[in-house]
Structure formats: structure tokens, C-alpha cells
Amino acid sequence: MKHIILSVCLTAPIVLSGCQTAYYSAMEKVGIHKRDILVDRVEDARDAQTDTQEEFQTAYERLVTLTNFDGGEIEKVYNQLNDDYESSEAAAKRVSDKIDAVEDVAEDLFDEWQEELQQYSNQRLRAASERKLKDTERQFNQLLRSMRRAESKMAPILATLKDNVLYLKHNLNAAAIAAIKGEFDSLKTEISALITDMSRAIEDSNEFIDTLKAQG
Structure with missing residues (x-):
């Protein structure tokens, strides 16, 4: 059911708001x-980040190989690095899409929660629910910052990786690899930092999922 409605919405972006309402209903x-949907989407984003980590890790290992290149089939090495770039680019796009989907449903959930606070007649229960809302929002904002921090590092890395791939494409020789070894070293450092940030975002995702599930 949810996949059918979502497909219809994606084919008609002009009525996205109406589709969201129909989807939730x-x-x-x-x-x-919405809470269940948010859990699903955070899990999807977490899994996408895990996959992307693996793609960038593969690219990192390829760069290590190239840094230590001492002869062999350079065209084969280029093709492997190009495959790494294309896979990393596709994985990065999936991560961004998943994060956007997480943010959308979270905003809708928190808006609904805030509106429903006005329906309480028992002030004690209302205050308790409001505290839980603020705590959940605070934890979510931390999660979103972690996700966006890692996401923001992907585009510059991909741009540098693409530059190196293009350079090798038109200079398939050992001298070309030697000429950009400095670029490789810098890129390895950036990829390593990205993987660390993604690990932090994945940990935050798991903690947030546990929080929502505990609220039941």
C-alpha cells in the first residue's frame, strides 16, 4: 500500500503536499x-550510509594501491578507480535522498505532536508530553546535524575524485600517477574523515531509533 501511494506522489510532485497527507492517512x-514511518526512514538512511561507507572505503583502498603503484596495467587501474567513483557518486545521492525523506517526516511528526498538545485537558500529562517532544526534537536535531555533516563532505570528495579520474583517463602512464600522488594523499585523509563522520551518524541513528521504539 505505502509503495503504491508513494509512487503516485513521486510522479506528481505538484501535489506533493496532498500526497503526503494521503500517504499518512x-x-x-x-x-x-508517523513515528513508525520515521523509524523506517532513519533505518533506511542509516543503511544507505553504511553502504556508502563501504563504497568510499573501496575508493580509499584503491587510492592506497595507486599511491604504491610500481608498474602494471594502468588502464585497468583507471577503470577500477572510475568504477569506484561512479559507485560512490550513486551511493552519495541515495544518502542525500534518504536524509531528505527523514527530515520531511520528522517535521510532520513534530508539527502534529505540537498541535495535539492543545487537546489535553490534563495539564500534568500535557507537560509530560511536551517534555518528551522537546527531548525527542533535541535528539533528532543532533542526528540530523550528524547526517548533514557527513553529507556535506561527500560532494567535495567526489569532485576531487572525479578530477583525478579524468586526469588519469587522459594520461594513462606511470608519470601521471606520480604527478597526482599528493592529491591522493590529501583525498585519503578526507575520505577517512568522512568515514569517521558517517560512523558517528550511524551511531546517532541507532540511538534515535532505540528512543522512538522505547516510546512505542
Whole structure:
């Protein structure tokens, strides 16, 4: 059901807001609420980041190989690095899309939660719910910052990686590899930092998922 509605929405972006409402309504009818959808999307984003980590790790290892290159089939090495670049680029795009989807449903969930606070007649329960809302928002904002921090590092790395791939494409010789070894060393450092940031975002994702599931 949710995949059918989502497909319709994606083919008609001009009515995206209406589609979101219809999507939430349809999901609620089968017992799936915004909180559940948010958990699913955070899990999807976490898994996408894990996959992307692996892609960038592969690129990192390829750069190490190139840095230590001492002869062999340079065209083969170029093709492997180009494959690494294309896979990393596609994985990075998936991560960005998943983070956007997480942010969308989180905003809708928190807006709904805030509005429903006004429906309480018991002030004690209202205050308790409001505290839980603020705590959940605070934890989510930390998660989103972690995700966006890692995301922001991907584009510059991909741009540098593409430059190196293009350079090798038109200079398939050992001298070309030697000429950009300094670029490789810098790129390895940047990729290593990205992988660390992604690990932090994945940990934050797991903690946030645990929090939402505990709230039940």
C-alpha cells in the first residue's frame, strides 16, 4: 500500500503536499503512524550510509594501491578507480535522498505532536508530553546535524575524485600517477574523515531509533 501511494506522489510532485497527507492517512488506517514511518526512514538512511561507507572505503583502498603503484596495467587501474567513483557518486545521492525523506517526516511528526498538545485537558500529562517532544526534537536535531555533516563532505570528495579520474583517463602512464600522488594523499585523509563522520551518524541513528521504539 505505502509503495503504491508513494509512487503516485513521486510522479506528481505538484501535489506533493496532498500526497503526503494521503500517504499518512492510508498508513494510519493500517496502524502505521508517523513515528513508525520515521523509524523506517532513519533505518533506511542509516543503511544507505553504511553502504556508502563501504563504497568510499573501496575508493580509499584503491587510492592506497595507486599511491604504491610500481608498474602494471594502468588502464585497468583507471577503470577500477572510475568504477569506484561512479559507485560512490550513486551511493552519495541515495544518502542525500534518504536524509531528505527523514527530515520531511520528522517535521510532520513534530508539527502534529505540537498541535495535539492543545487537546489535553490534563495539564500534568500535557507537560509530560511536551517534555518528551522537546527531548525527542533535541535528539533528532543532533542526528540530523550528524547526517548533514557527513553529507556535506561527500560532494567535495567526489569532485576531487572525479578530477583525478579524468586526469588519469587522459594520461594513462606511470608519470601521471606520480604527478597526482599528493592529491591522493590529501583525498585519503578526507575520505577517512568522512568515514569517521558517517560512523558517528550511524551511531546517532541507532540511538534515535532505540528512543522512538522505547516510546512505542
